Amino acid sequence: MNIDKLDHRLVIKGATLPDGTTSDVLVQDGIVAELGKVSTRADQTIDADGLRLLPGLVDVHTHLREPGREDAETVLTGSRAAAVGGYTAVLAMANTNPVTDTAEAAERVYDLGRAAGLVDVQPVGAVTKGLAGEELAELGLMARSRAKVRVFSDDGKCVHDPRVMRRALEYVKAFGGVVSQHSQDPALAGPTACCHEGELSGQLGLPGWPGVAEEVIVARDVMLARHTGSRVHVAHVSTAGSVEVVRWAKAQGIAVTAEVTPHHLMLTTDLLTGYDPTYKVNPPLRPDEDVQALREALADGTIDAVATDHAPHARQDKEHAFVDAAFGMLGLETALPVVTTVMVGSGLLDWAGVARVMSANPARIAGLDGEHGRPIAVGEPANLTLVDPTAQVVVDRAASLSLSRNNPWHDRLLTGRIVATLLRGTPTVLEGELA
């Protein structure tokens, strides 16, 4: 199709909006131009009978591996996976090689994202130089760069030194930034920890990663956030104890937000009995009582957002004995179906809730809420995701658009399918496939 983009009128016909009302949506000039019964002549029509229209999904925690490990993922291949997963914006974590710890490095990732053009790729800046945990990275220069970095994280590693964490929180406060912490006390978890510490880790003979190693850092950081009056974000909350701390901190008015991954909402530590490294992830899969607490916390707003922690790995890094394999799982293409299956299917969240935890809240946390996570209303940017809420799909890892295949959802039946994704009014995905 070669229609002038400015004149192009796209109509989404009969979509069900997050609040349950049904409406046509006229998309023109990159914005939602009309709602209700649209009778304007359309150049392109998407039949949305029985489908849910959401604001485009936003992921505050993605690993795109470029630069450094382009054999596992690139900004382009990760953007493709994100688009078919319903995302219109993703935050690319800083633990690349070289690390995103300078303005130039951040702008490079930003530019690669704009060149790919499928989702807005927003770089996360490292908190410390080289993720070494000692000296603060160029936080201010990254914030003032073209990439306008607002989220800082040493993810993969914990900012363990409390003085460094305190100074980072003080620094980012000046420009409305946030520190996203990978909460893992390295002394408590130990250098080889790779499995939830409990009865099962003993039986399997795997070094344990106790929940308290996460909880003590979450507790410390909310106190540092209170002390500095700054914002802290807890990445991939995995235990009921961390949920309790975040709930308490929010009740005190402390500026803390938290995310949970799809895998921690559904998968449990007993999957490790086969020593399959596909299920090796950091923080580790936890027992069912933690999973239940995480679901309830996401439903009641204690946990603000679902974030994928999409962590592609090349075969040679993942296909090892369990203790030696790399940590991490794919997540971009399956996040919405997992949330539909465990949260909507159980009645814990309605679709307005899904829009909140997968779009509005993550956009706000990342400072992207001028453009993403907006309500579906006339005049708003047309960043949109169309979902078939009842489609049942068996996940096939071979069908993934990611360069990697470490997909823990392979062969699982999930409910919910992305039908279309629009970035500023332009379809990036149609009929479930890249447009």
Ligand SMILES: [Zn+2]
């Ligand atoms: Zn992490």
